[in-house]
Structures are given as structure tokens and as C-alpha cells.
Ligand SMILES: Nc1ncnc2c1ncn2[C@@H]1O[C@H](COP(=O)(O)OP(=O)(O)O)[C@@H](O)[C@H]1O
């Protein structure tokens with residue numbers, strides 16, 4: 345059994361539509377896992393179930409040996425950072441951060457010491473006497489984090505904590521969050537819809553779609569081996585085509601071309617997918633390369649470090665990013681080469 | 691030229707205000723200070739009279755009790771209404787507002803029916819055997835208080851719902867994740883954030899009760915005069931315009947002092963300075 349376990353969680357707000365369906369998720373102690381998925385897929389709902397702000401219609405939630413499914417929010421001792429930060433506008437930074445400790449009836453000196461320590465760790469000591477509305481977005485974000493951390497929570501829950509910050513701050517804050525999380529060894533659930541942010545920070549990633557977790561793996565594994573078409577699309581695979589199995593590693597496209605891949609599918613009919621970055625182009629006057637399709641360049645877009653081509657082939661339109669200069673012109677005949685270790689079956 | 695235009699636009703309103711409000715007011719108040727020489731004698735002798743002073747104290751007492759009761763009843767009600775879905779909120783607000791659409795005379799008569807010797811309340815209490823002879827509920831301070839609460843509670847609720855529905859519900863949830871029970875979170879977060887609404891609502895209820903005429907007239911009777919009914923009696927029944935003017939100024943000054951007091955309290959509690967709600 346894992347440290348944290350969500351088993352068969354079902355949530356419905358209106359009694360008709362299930363927002364979460366049979367959701368299962370487990371975490372080990374000290375891990376940072378991410379919930380990744382498009383807006384509306386149920387990430388916040390999952391986090392609110394863990395926090396206790398929503399009671400699931402079905403399913404159980406356990407941490408360690410205790411079943412917390414029906415334990416009220418205020419008895420769980422989880423730190424939560426809301427997307428809106430939800431700071432108390434009538435309290436100073438110091439009072440905001442001390443709020444949880446004061447409720448725990450700790451000694452005044454102890455509270456002061458702990459608050460001071462976390463304010464220093466989050467670089468907020470200069471702003472301790474300010475009110476939330478006198479702070480910048482990044483500072484508010486740190487107050488929300490400090491307020492959640494100071495209670496030494498069993499779990500830390502972060503709901504898109506970086507989405508309101510500008511790009512540069514977002515990167516430095518995610519490094520900071522990871523550092524603090526490591527140092528305190530705090531088991532953390534991080535919600536985001538940003539793929540790069542998620543991969544850079546997480547031990548494991550749960551890709552969510554429509555209330556279910558489609559894949560739960562390490563970031564590398566998800567990047568290299570997406571298990572479903574949805575996951576593949578979400579992390580940047582843009583070319584999808586039907587394949588029919590001939591042998592374990594040999595497949596044919598709809599027009600009969602033989603394509604090899606290092607992967608294998610259980611089913612006879614499957615879908616092959618590849619990133620635009622992973623396809624190679626070669627000129628038409630050369631000999632026919634293996635694992636390739638003939639095609640014609642239809643659209644060429646300059647992307648900066650590469651060109652993006654839309655290539656029309658016998659199995660449909662394929663997107664290819666290619667760095668060769670001067671590259672190809674619209675109308676050029678080319679071969680589209682599909683490296684066998686880069687072709688994924690979903 | 692551009693600087694004069696705003697004043698020109700203001701002029702008609704200003705003239706109206708001076709002619710129809712300020713001049714009549716001053717002409718009523720002035721004689722209470724001046725008959726040959728300038729003095730506060732009218733006011734000193736008003737307060738020295740124990741009957742008058744009793745009325746003054748009763749008015750203040752009733753207003754305070756009504757305000758406090760409206761806060762006690764109104765705050766939880768408003769919080770409940772603010773937390774419901776938009777559909778329910780509309781319905782509940784309409785229900786709250788409904789009594790305000792009827793005439794205050796009619797509303798007071800409703801209470802006469804309820805509280806009289808043979809009223810609903812007495813009959814009910816007698817029928818379940820709690821009392822053997824009817825209680826005197828009507829024409830007491832109690833009936834004025836009940837009638838006024840009924841009159842002014844909707845105002846406080848509506849003011850507060852406006853403030854409370856602007857409080858981000860996640861703030862309440864944040865307090866809960868930090869270890870506060872619902873009630874604690876309400877007291878530590880929602881209540882302080884509602885202070886501006888409570889202050890505004892309280893000013894409206896307090897000054898409303900202080901100056902209301904119909905309710906104390908119909909429910910208080912002649913033995914439980916309030917400043918407003920006393921003023922009317924002096925002016926209309928006794929033709930004593932000087933005393934009526936004295937009472938009028940006392941009411942105005944009391945209202946101003948109370949408003950100032952509430953604002954001081956508000957500023958002290960709400961340290962955020964300007965709002966960002
Ligand atoms: N309080 C609510 N009442 C009804 N539907 C809700 C509520 N909260 C969220 N939803 C719906 O549940 C779905 C998932 O929402 P949410 O968990 O917030 O998604 P995410 O955080 O992934 O963007 C959405 O379709 C949303 O409209």
C-alpha cells in the first residue's frame with residue numbers, strides 16, 4: 345500500500361454528470377506528483393477531494409493507515425495553496441502566515457519563531473507588516489506558500505500556483521518550490537496545465553482527461569512513451585495515422601507502405617504517432633530511404649530555430665519540423681522518414 | 691471658463707438645498723439658542739426634566755437594542771443567503787425585501803394583531819397553558835423593539851449580503867485547511883471582512899429606529915414616548931414649537947454623533963485602509 349491512496353473516487357456536482365470517474369492515484373512519502381491536463385478536466389476537483397473540501401460520492405482516500413474520506417478539512421493538516429492564493433485581506437503577511445499556528449494554540453514565542461523562520465526562507469521578512477493588497481503577484485504567491493508550509497502539513501496541495509505569474513518569475517518560483525519540497529521532504533500534489541512546468545518539477549505525472557487519469561508515470565516515460573492518443577496529443581505529438589499489424593514490429597499504413605517500429609501493439613489495428621521534431625526529410629532525387637513515405641511540401645512556416653512543413657502524403661497531411669537550411673520550398677517532392685525508435689503506438 | 695462650469699451645474703441643486711432645507715432648519719433651530727441673548731438654556735432645562743430625559747434615554751436604549759438584535763439576527767441570515775446559488779439568492783432576497791414593500795402603518799397593525807390582549811401570541815400561550823391571564827405585550831417598549839426589528843432587519847440583511855457575496859469563498863476554505871472549523875473560520879475571516887457592511891447597516895438601523903414615527907406611535911402608545919413621537923406631540927397636539935425644535939436638534943445631533951462613532955469603530959477595526967473588495 346502506498347502512503348497516499350485515492351481509490352475509485354467518483355465526484356458529481358449535480359448528481360448526473362460524473363466529474364471524476366473511478367479515479368485512482370497513489371503516492372509515496374516525500375514524492376512530488378503533478379496532475380496535468382487541460383482546463384476543466386477535473387484537476388482542481390481532485391485536489392479538493394484530497395483537501396476535504398469536497399466529499400466524494402464514492403471511493404476512499406487514505407494517508408498512511410488512516411482513512412480520511414470523511415474527516416473534515418480542518419482536521420486533516422494539509423497545506424493548500426489556492427489558484428487565487430486566497431490570502432486573508434484583513435491580516436498582515438505575518439498574521440496570514442501565523443493563522444494556522446495560532447489555531448493550533450501553540451505558545452506565542454514558538455509561533456513567532458516559526459513564522460519568522462518561514463518568512464526568511466521565503467524571502468518575505470521585509471514585507472511582514474504589509475497587507476496582501478500591497479504585495480506583487482510573486483510576493484502573494486510566496487505568502488500563500490509560507491502560510492501552507494508553516495503548519496508542517498502532512499500533504500502539500502498546490503493548485504496552479506504559478507499560473508498568475510509572468511514567465512521569468514514562474515521558472516524561478518518552480519525551482520524554489522522544488523527546493524523547499526525536497527528540503528522538507530513534504531509529499532506534494534502539484535496541479536498544472538503547463539507541460540514544461542510539470543515535467544521539470546515532478547517525480548511522477550498523472551495526465552488527466554475528462555475525469556480519469558489516462559497515464560501515471562515518470563515525466564521521461566510520459567514524454568517518450570505516451571500510452572493513449574490523448575496523452576500523446578497533450579504532450580506535443582501531432583501526427584496520427586492508422587496502422588495494421590503484420591508482425592511484432594512491422595506494420596502497414598493505409599496505403600500498404602511497410603513501416604517498422606521498436607514498439608509493439610497488442611491490437612491488430614492501431615494508431616502510430618510521431619512528433620514533428622522527430623520526422624526527418626530527405627530530398628526526392630536520392631534513393632528511397634527505409635521507413636519512409638513520399639510526399640509534397642504544401643506549407644512552409646518559419647519558426648525561428650527551424651522550419652515547419654506541412655507535407656502531403658498518401659496517408660494524409662504530416663507536420664514536420666526541420667532545421668536544414670535553406671530547406672525546402674512549397675511544391676518540392678520529398679521523402680518523409682519515420683525513425684523506427686521514434687514511432688509510438690497508442 | 692472650464693473651471694466655472696462645474697459650479698454652474700451645481701448651482702440649481704445648491705439653491706434648492708439652501709432654500710428648502712438649510713433655511714427652514716436654521717429658522718427652526720435658531721430661536722432655541724437665541725431670544726434676546728445667546729444661551730443653551732432650552733437644552734439644559736430639557737435635559738433637567740426627568741420626564742424628558744427618560745424619553746431621551748428610552749429612545750437611545752430602544753435604538754441600541756434594535757441595532758444589536760438586527761446584527762445578531764441579520765449576520766448569520768445574510769451569510770446564509772450570500773452562500774446560496776444565484777437562483778436561491780434572488781428568491782431569498784425578494785422574500786427579505788417583501789415586507790419593505792408594504793406601508794409601515796400596515797406592518798405595525800400586523801403587530802397589534804399579534805401582540806394585543808386577545809392577539810395571536812397571547813391566545814397561543816394560553817392554549818398551551820404557559821400563561822393563565824394575557825400578558826401585556828402591546829404598548830410597551832418590547833412591542834416598539836419588536837416592530838422596529840421587523841421594520842429594519844431587511845435593510846441590514848440586504849446591506850450585508852452585498853458585502854458578503856463579494857468575499858472570495860476560497861478565503862473561508864483556506865482558513866479551514868489551516869485548521870479552523872466552519873464557525874471559527876466565520877468568526878476569524880468572514881466577520882472581520884463584513885465589518886464595513888455591518889457598520890453601514892447599523893447606521894441605517896440605528897438612525898432609522900431613532901427617527902421612526904409610525905412604529906413607536908402605533909405600538910408604543912402614549913406611555914412609551916420616543917423622541918419622534920414626543921416631538922410630534924409637542925408640535926401638533928400641544929402647539930409647543932420651541933420644545934419641538936429643541937427635540938429636533940437633539941435628534942439631529944444624536945444621529946451625527948452615532949454616525950461618527952460608528953465610523954471611528956470601523957476605521958479602528960478595518961486596518962486595511964482603502965478597500966480592494
Ligand atoms: N462547484 C461546481 N459545481 C458544478 N460544476 C463544477 C464545480 N466546480 C467545477 N465544476 C465542473 O467540473 C469540471 C472540472 O472542474 P475543475 O476540477 O475545476 O477542472 P480543472 O481544475 O482541471 O480546470 C468542469 O467541467 C467544471 O465546470
Ligand SMILES: [Mg+2]
Nearest residue numbers: 384387388389
Ligand atoms: Mg482548476
